[in-house]
Amino acid sequence: MTQHSTKQITLVGHGWPDLDAEDNPVLCAAARLRDLGWTVDAAFLKQEPVFDGADGVVVPFFMSDGYFTQKVRDIAGDAIVTQPVGVSPLMDSVVDVALEGVEGTIVLAGHGTPKHKASRDSVLRHVERLRERGRDVRAGFIDDTPGLDEAIHDVSGGVTILPYFVAPGPHTLEDVPEMAKRARPELEGVTFLSAIGLAESVDEIIVSLINESLGS
Secondary structure, eight states: OOOOOOSOEEEEEOOOTTSOGGGOHHHHHHHHHHHTTOOEEEEESSSSSBOOOOSSEEEEOOSSSSHHHHHHHHHOTTSEEOOOGGGSTTHHHHHHHHTTTOOSEEEEEEOOOTTOGGGGHHHHHHHHHHHHTTOOEEEEESSSSSBHHHHHTTOOSOEEEEEOSSSSSHIIIIIHHHHHHHHOTTOTTEEEOOOGGGOTTHHHHHHHHHHHHHTO
16 A cells, blocks of 8 residues: 555544544554555544544545444545545455455445435445345444344345444444344354454555555
């Protein structure tokens, strides 16, 4: 990953105050990119340091182009704001790697919200793409329909759940398992994968978004 600009880069995430720094994907990605020579800071909407605008390029570290991504745009001022990480077509390979060797029914767990239709689009795009390749995959949301419990209630065999979330925060570690329990109280046959945002290959997507926004 070659640096194409000396502009300041700011990665902006939701924020998880109870998450240790070494488990925070936004802080970790910023650190890895700094090690490669990029000028990168991290900021958040819900934890310190709080994002209150920036110069240069802002990368929304979100999995959808929904409410919080729009909030980043509203705060960013004159900065260049890229597309959010999770909507990049390069996420295809990240999802594919996460699902290597997985058999049976797959559920992509997303947030979703009826308040912002686009919040579900990235999950639905991956579901459609994987179905076209013959995978048994469906979407399940924690704040939209179909709910995660609805997505798995009629599955007779094993289920693998891939959280399409940035971090191992409350949604991934609490909401997703709790909703799965509504369909399978003992979670029998249910396998939970790690939040997709933890993949270090996301760094390449961040760089691609920056270069694209700068016309590099």
